[in-house]
Amino acid sequence: MQVYKAFFKIILKNLNQIMIYIVVFISLAIALANTNSKPVNTNFTDAKVNVAFINNDTDSVFVKGFKSYLGNNVNFVDIPDETQKLQDALFFRQAEYIVRVPKGFTEGILKGETVQLEKTIVPGSTSSIYIDSIINKYLNTAKLYTESMENLSQEQLVSYINKDLALKTDVNLKTSAYESSNNEKRAYYFNYMAYALFSVLILGVSSVMIVFNNTDLKKRNLCSPIKLRSMNFQMILGNLSFAVITWVIMILASFIMYRGYMFSAKGLLFLLNSLIFTFAALSISYLIGNVIKSKTAMSAAANVVSLGSCFISGVFVPQALLGKNVLRIASFTPNYWYVKSNNSIVNMTNFDMQNLEPIFLNMLIIIGFAVAVLAVTLVVIKQRRVSN
The missing domain is CATH 3.40.1710.10 (abc type-2 transporter like domain)
Known part of the structure; x- marks a missing residue:
């Protein structure tokens, strides 16, 4: 597993740059969770x-x-x-x-x-x-x-x-104003996670691919006793491991802050949605890593792709406040469908198929993005190999 070990050695060398995004995200998440905003009382009261x-x-x-x-x-x-x-x-x-x-x-x-x-x-x-x-x-x-x-x-x-x-019926609200406020904070947490997750994956995967795509190193690897199929398998395994480890680190704070909520139906849907988005972000990161050729371009790509897609898709600004044309453009990114699913999850009250179907459909679209971008990446890799 020499390639697999080398993958994480390169990650460790770029760990300082990667940790900036993780620390900033976790700090913002904790600050957001500790914001004591008074919920608006939406209870009905008689007025004479x-x-x-x-x-x-x-x-x-x-x-x-x-x-x-x-x-x-x-x-x-x-x-x-x-x-x-x-x-x-x-x-x-x-x-x-x-x-x-x-x-x-x-x-x-x-x-x-x-x-x-x-x-x-x-x-x-x-x-x-x-x-x-x-x-x-x-x-x-x-x-x-x-x-x-x-x-x-x-x-x-x-x-x-x-x-x-004189007969009256007592009405009990299932969701209080306090609970609604907490639900919004949880949605913000997972929405903001898209930016940090995207940036970390682009930086990590690109830093590895820049090294392995170096012409001289690639020639030496082809002369090694390790088969090309084994090298590709270890590279894929390294990317998947890095993506899952990054996702686990990102969601750890949510288990500390929200505890039992993360084991509820809504919490599990948030986790599933973020995991699927992780693979879509990994697919895009893998494409970027095979296209760029320098660390300067790597940093630029991380900022432009992650920030740009998050701004137009509703990560930083709610989708309800964005224009139709902006949302139409954003729909060509997995971020848009990820945020849309989070918004649907946080507003759910009944977990029946009628409510779950749009969420699962959004997840399938995100998976479609991952598969489509991966197919484009494989074509790019094959074209480069043939031309070389």
């Missing part, structure tokens, strides 16, 4: 709206019951029944909703007729939709009873309605 209630009907038991129920959800304000004063109240937001009970309202309800309340609202007010739903719930329940039961008294009707509408 100021409502003016004007009754043009008799002061019946049903109207009193209706007003009492409405009062549990709104604040009643006392405004005289004058057009100018009512308009001023709406303008100055003393009231956002004015409900007027028309004459004959109670009689119409008891007969099962469809009776419309008159309302005046602030234009474009979202609170009016909330009040409408409360009123409709009460009146629809009343209509259901009057159509189903005969000779109902107003007291019985109000009692039945209040009993039904």
Whole structure:
């Protein structure tokens, strides 16, 4: 395994340059994880709206019951029944909703007729939709009873309605605001890893290929007793080992910071997605290593390819903020599909095939990139060998 050992000897000689990217990435990841940003509270809370209630009907038991129920959800304000004063109240937001009970309202309800309340609202007010739903719930329940039961008294009707509408259902949120904030940090971690991983692989693989592609050294290797097939096998094994070792080092920090989360379904999907991307990045690094001929070009390629592809694919800037043309160009890089998968993983709530299928499809596209670039690399190597 002389070639395999030589591979890692060259890596060790360039370790200082490679470690810069690893240390910077891990430092940024730890700093990001320790950022104590207060999550936004997205829980629903009841807000009582100021409502003016004007009754043009008799002061019946049903109207009193209706007003009492409405009062549990709104604040009643006392405004005289004058057009100018009512308009001023709406303008100055003393009231956002004015409900007027028309004459004959109670009689119409008891007969099962469809009776419309008159309302005046602030234009474009979202609170009016909330009040409408409360009123409709009460009146629809009343209509259901009057159509189903005969000779109902107003007291019985109000009692039945209040009993039904008193039933409530508790709602528990599966994902809290704090958990959502942590999910975003985990997605950022794996998104940023694309840049560091890409840079390290390009520098490492290119440094080895520059040495082995040296004309004089290549001639000496061809004269050695080691078969060309064995040399190629050891070279492939060295590249794969270096890629996997780099990936393991990159994800170690995630196990320290996120611990049990990395063994959950989302954590495992993040790991699988990053591993597949590692092989795609390795394939591109192998192509670059067989094309460039100097260490100066190696550093330039590492910066241009890794930084350029990461900027346009959503690693540093969220894909939602990038233009369509930029994303269209970025779709020709594996980084784009890698970040897209990470964004889908972090937003998942149900792990069914409908949600998993787009993620696995993105992974297959990344694998397609790896295979396509590797095929191009083999053609380049064969053409160079034939020409020499």
